[in-house]
Amino acid sequence: MGMGKTPGSDDGSEDGVFAEINITPLTDIFLVLLIIFMVTSSVIVQQGPGGGAKAGLKVNLPKGGAADVTARTTDLSVAVLADGRFMLAGNVVSQDELQQAFDDARQKDEETVVIVQADEGVPHGTVVQVMELAKKAGLAQLAIGVREGE
Template identity: 75%
Template sequence: MAMGKTPGDSEGNGEDVGFAEINITPLTDIFLVLLIIFMVTSSVIVQQAPGGAQTGLKVNLPKGGTTDVTARATDLSVAVLSDGRFVLGGNVVGEDELKRAFAKAQEENPDTVVIVQADEGVPHGTVVQVMEMAKSVGLGQLAIGVRDSR
């Protein structure tokens, strides 16, 4: 512990006393640096499904009972945003690009599962539209992404 002399004692005959203040500036600096590091790294993290299928963004999925579909790296994950836009692999795409991606996936692997992750506010018709696009090119294995209800 740091020791000092009693104030006003120029001869050095005063008694030793402890300082009454603790310098917390270095501790505060460390906490601020850690806060900045966590903020930067959390904004970089990309939401990824357990099997490797990537959406690239967070979609507010509705709750469901059980999750019995595990995404594989070859599966195609399509996110439908609340404003009706389609997101494939982290990029916003139009209907034509989505149909081409479905056709390419069907050519590469006919057993590709199309996982539709629609926001809670998306109309049912938009989800059906995406599923019909997938079925029109021959992709018959479809799944709807939901949050676990637990």
């Protein structure tokens, strides 16, 4: 059987050309690529630009006035979860890692704003602890993330 010939025609005639293409594997590949694209795009949307204030963290912020701080890409957004854990750019970090991130941010840009997004149930002392870590690193511009009230 020669390539490009109709199966079963071994006589060498050029009468039938085998022109079928099996597109099932091609369709499977496209579906896998579509799923990968959908998953990665949703992760990118949740993280936001530079892990800023809209980093997709599920924190129950207290209500407050209208937001008057606009997050820049150089700003650090620290979330304090209800159980007291710290999150930076979507990752749970220890107090030492948070201090190191503040030091690194100070070296890159002294005007970095630290936005603290604390859950409503977090004790006041934990928020103050994060703010003291930022001030110790030399970051004097601090903001508290709230959700807009009525």
